[in-house]
Amino acid sequence: MILEGIRSVLLSPMCILFIFIGVFIGIVFGSVPGLSAVMAVCLFLPLTYGLTPINGISLLCALYIGAISGGLISAILLKIPGTPSSIVTVFDGGPMADRGEAGKAIGTAILVSFIGGIISVIALIFLSPVLASFALKFTSFEYAMCVFFAMTVIAVLTGKQPILGLISAFFGIFLSCVGTAPITSTVRFAPTSSDLMGGFDTIPVMIGFFAISEILEYGFNFSKEQKKPVIKTAKIRGYGITLKEFVHNIRLIIQSSIIGIVIGILPGIGGNTGAMMSYSAAQITSKKPEEFGHGSIEGLIASETANNATTGGAMVPMLTLGIPGSGTAALLMSGLIIHGIQPGPMIFKTNGTLMYGIFTTFALANIFMVIMERLLLPLFVKMLSVPKNILLPIVVVMCVLGCYSANHIVFDVICMFFFGLTGFFLRKWKVPVAPAVIGFVLAPTFERYIRTGIINERGSLSRLFTSPICLVFLILSVIFIAIPIVRGVRSRKAQKAAEGGAEQPSQEE
Amino acid sequence: MKFKFSKKEADILSSLVLIAFGVVVYIISMSYNIVRMENDLTDAWLPKVCGGAIAILAAVRLVGALLNKDANYAKRVERSAEDISDTLRGAGSVLLLLLYVFSYRSVGFIISTAVYLFVQLTIYTEKGKRHWLLTVAISVLMPILLYLLFVKALNYTLPTGILG
Structure with missing residues (x-):
């Protein structure tokens, strides 16, 4: 059955062609801010009706893998996450591009995306039943604590300025409260607006805060921007990362892959949570934690490995339990159902050949992705040589297009503008915008699960302290919040001491 | 205006705006404080936490700005x-x-x-x-x-x- 499944993909030129096309289109969708994996799969789902099951599903899976990986391109080059999964990639990929290492950053991200993807495929093949039963142990409280743990990435980002970072995070969480509340469906902060009833969409918030605010800032700092030296991007060999750096980071790649797979299998959590959790973990275990957020290759590796590792993990509950863990997984599941395949515990018995065909597709799509993105790498880097005065207006047009295309409503585009303006003022007041986006993305899941958990436990919070999974997340969260803050305070003290030491001789003079 | 705001003035102004924002969020949130389901936290708890936290954190920042006596921090720069x-x-x-x-x-x-x-x-x-x-x-x-x-x-x- 296994060999038959592998053969059904590898011996079919049409299937290989569909995977190739899917990966390419996925990369394009992922790299354009606003266009997401969900949109790519949604757009091509009707096209698969007339195809054989394996060809149709292969096309959709390839689109998914290409789009998740493509998000790294705009995240590094433009500091705009192409997909929510790439939000964390911006923190270190952007600064690396600023210092002329765009090629190295993209090359490394492509390579680790591939490794994360392949490790997740291996997990998908050999551990599906075990992983699925692990996911079933999670009740609402476990999910809530898992998301809370992912939120600790805010502490990593705000170590030196905890007050401003927390203000930003709470502002983002507040934005997520606008619209229909979970559980009761009460409309909050939008009593008269039908557009706001569903709350703000992630794409306008993400693009507004990251892209539009920076583009507006360019206009207000125009003279300073003109005086900045032109950054020359260093030529790269291979994937940019040296063998020594790669070997040095193997432990981190494995650690991030495991986090990505484990988070991927939890329905409703997603690639962004995996990347954020992996980033926090990498900072805590790093020997150079102070470099995180300033162009750390470890931060980049942690984010990109984990978000691609979630792709295989996300398939586990969908295939083995029939629970789609994300929007994309739900579309892939409908793709299977359309072709008469019912996901669930019996799927390996009823459609074993197709299952192993899907696993082969995942592996092949990852291989196509790593080759295709490497070939396109010089073209991506070339984008940085376009003068900013030309590039930025074009980016605005792409952002507007991406925002509009998500739901086909102008309201999203208007929201994007207002979030851009808000982000601009926050930046002007030295309030970092990244915690706001993270708070916005994660808070709805946290609120839903914590409230459901409390209702299920009849008002008791005791499970938070008695469930081993909750306890592990709780203890880890405390550690992960405390360490960056302590490090931040220490480095500030050391900085002050150094400044004091430097001033003393001049005072004596 | 001939002069730009000093860093101190900018921090005070932004803190005041954030305090006002936090207070408004908190007050509006109170209207969602209705128990619709037994044992539920109500729809008000998360926005109330956000509004309260923003106001308190901004107030801490405001006090910090007011107490900072550094001359450079309060220095105004002429607009070029x-x-x-x-x-x-x-x-x-x-x-x-x-x-x-x-x-x-x-x-x-x-x-x-x-x-x-x-x-x-x-x-x-x-x-x-x-x-x-x-x-x-x-x-x-x-x-x-x-x-x-x-x-x-x-x-x-x-x-x-x-x-x-």
């Missing part, structure tokens, strides 16, 4: 000619983007994008360095190419506006 031109350029871009966003549906993708690109490229290029042919080429070709790609190739719907 460059600063004024940058402010105009920035404000012009904000206004232009606002017009673009609001005319997107009524005027249509192609025309609103072409006008936006032309004006924005002009604003973001220094006077002596403007290349009109390139500006016009980008402004005209970019929206048409994107329209063809999204509407014809990818089957998306974009606002046609007055051309429709």
Whole structure:
């Protein structure tokens, strides 16, 4: 059955062609801010009706893998996450591009995306039943604590300025409260607006805060921007990362892959949570934690490995339990159902050949992705040589297009503008915008699960302290919040001491 | 204004705005404090936490700013000619983007994008360095190419506006 499944993909030129096309289109969708994996799969789902099951599903899976990986391109080059999964990639990929290492950053991200993807495929093949039963142990409280743990990435980002970072995070969480509340469906902060009833969409918030605010800032700092030296991007060999750096980071790649797979299998959590959790973990275990957020290759590796590792993990509950863990997984599941395949515990018995065909597709799509993105790498880097005065207006047009295309409503585009303006003022007041986006993305899941958990436990919070999974997340969260803050305070003290030491001789003079 | 705000003034002003915002969020949240389901936390708890936390954190920042006696922190800097031109350029871009966003549906993708690109490229290029042919080429070709790609190739719907 296994060999038959592998053969059904590898011996079919049409299937290989569909995977190739899917990966390419996925990369394009992922790299354009606003266009997401969900949109790519949604757009091509009707096209698969007339195809054989394996060809149709292969096309959709390839689109998914290409789009998740493509998000790294705009995240590094433009500091705009192409997909929510790439939000964390911006923190270190952007600064690396600023210092002329765009090629190295993209090359490394492509390579680790591939490794994360392949490790997740291996997990998908050999551990599906075990992983699925692990996911079933999670009740609402476990999910809530898992998301809370992912939120600790805010502490990593705000170590030196905890007050401003927390203000930003709470502002983002507040934005997520606008619209229909979970559980009761009460409309909050939008009593008269039908557009706001569903709350703000992630794409306008993400693009507004990251892209539009920076583009507006360019206009207000125009003279300073003109005086900045032109950054020359260093030529790269291979994937940019040296063998020594790669070997040095193997432990981190494995650690991030495991986090990505484990988070991927939890329905409703997603690639962004995996990347954020992996980033926090990498900072805590790093020997150079102070470099995180300033162009750390470890931060980049942690984010990109984990978000691609979630792709295989996300398939586990969908295939083995029939629970789609994300929007994309739900579309892939409908793709299977359309072709008469019912996901669930019996799927390996009823459609074993197709299952192993899907696993082969995942592996092949990852291989196509790593080759295709490497070939396109010089073209991506070339984008940085376009003068900013030309590039930025074009980016605005792409952002507007991406925002509009998500739901086909102008309201999203208007929201994007207002979030851009808000982000601009926050930046002007030295309030970092990244915690706001993270708070916005994660808070709805946290609120839903914590409230459901409390209702299920009849008002008791005791499970938070008695469930081993909750306890592990709780203890880890405390550690992960405390360490960056302590490090931040220490480095500030050391900085002050150094400044004091430097001033003393001049005072004596 | 002849002078820019000092860092201290900017911090005080931004803290006051944030305190006001936090208080307003908290007060509005109180209206959601209705128990609709047994043992539920109510719809008010998370926005109340956010409003309260923003107000408290901004107040801490305000006190910090008021107590900071550093002369450099309170020093005002005179606005240069460059600063004024940058402010105009920035404000012009904000206004232009606002017009673009609001005319997107009524005027249509192609025309609103072409006008936006032309004006924005002009604003973001220094006077002596403007290349009109390139500006016009980008402004005209970019929206048409994107329209063809999204509407014809990818089957998306974009606002046609007055051309429709």
